[in-house]
Amino acid sequence: xxxxxxxxxxxxxxxxxxxxxxxxxxxxxxxxxxxxxxxxxxxxxxxxxxxxxxxxxxxxxxxxxxxxxxxxxxxxxxxxxxxxxxxxxxxxxxxxxxxxxxxxxxxxxxxxx
Amino acid sequence: xxxxxxxxxxxxxxxxxxxxxxxxxxxxxxxxxxxxxxxxxxxxxxxxxxxxxxxxxxxxxxxxxxxxxxxxxxxxxxxxxxxxxxxxxxxxxxxxxxxxxxxxxxxxxxxxxxx
Numbered sequence: 725x726x727x728x729x730x731x732x733x734x735x736x737x738x739x740x741x742x743x744x745x746x747x748x749x750x751x752x753x754x755x756x757x758x759x760x761x762x763x764x765x766x767x768x769x770x771x772x773x774x775x776x777x778x779x780x781x782x783x784x785x786x787x788x789x790x791x792x793x794x795x796x797x798x799x800x801x802x803x804x805x806x807x808x809x810x811x812x813x814x815x816x817x818x819x820x821x822x823x824x825x826x827x828x829x830x831x832x833x834x835x836x837x
Numbered sequence: 838x839x840x841x842x843x844x845x846x847x848x849x850x851x852x853x854x855x856x857x858x859x860x861x862x863x864x865x866x867x868x869x870x871x872x873x874x875x876x877x878x879x880x881x882x883x884x885x886x887x888x889x890x891x892x893x894x895x896x897x898x899x900x901x902x903x904x905x906x907x908x909x910x911x912x913x914x915x916x917x918x919x920x921x922x923x924x925x926x927x928x929x930x931x932x933x934x935x936x937x938x939x940x941x942x943x944x945x946x947x948x949x950x951x952x
Contacts, residue, residue: 767944825941
């Protein structure tokens with residue numbers, strides 16, 4: 725069975741500071757991992773994805789994530805937070821041969837001026 | 838065109854009404870999804886259509902009835918809903934097929950309020 729854990733339902737950072745959003749997964753088979761961002765009353769937008777190629781994945785808006793198999797982690801980072809990064813972030817895991825995503829519970833990022 | 842569109846953006850309905858949500862994509866995707874999302878929660882999968890056939894039904898009450906008229910369109914017919922059905926309803930699409938992975942592209946959602 726697969727599962728996703730996002731530590732920290734709320735994260736606050738100052739503008740210009742490092743953003744670190746944590747995602748740990750559990751999967752008995754090689755996973756595909758995704759980070760999505762959701763702004764209020766909008767759909768989910770894909771930030772980046774890991775599909776078993778490079779372990780360091782670069783996404784849109786300056787975000788990146790590193791797949792660490794030994795730690796079963798896929799943490800999302802951004803070197804310098806911007807006010808426009810304030811949103812809800814979801815980590816999701818999937819595997820080959822399935823249509824289902826397993827979503828984490830989400831992390832709300834707040835950026836302080 | 839890498840967009841999934843949904844109409845209407847907002848919908849208010851009474852418990853005796855019948856309404857429909859619509860979703861459209863022109864990316865040539867063959868899998869389409871309906872999700873329900875309550876406030877401060879992740880999306881919950883409701884239905885998956887693959888090649889216009891219902892592939893997954895996550896034990897959704899029969900007052901929700903999906904329909905996939907063709908590979909680009911997905912509808913969700915609503916009847917006799919309850920106030921607890923109020924939520925953001927998201928449509929998504931992916932390439933389809935059970936190989937590799939299915940990166941899902943999401944629409945903006947329909948905000949449904951049941952009175």
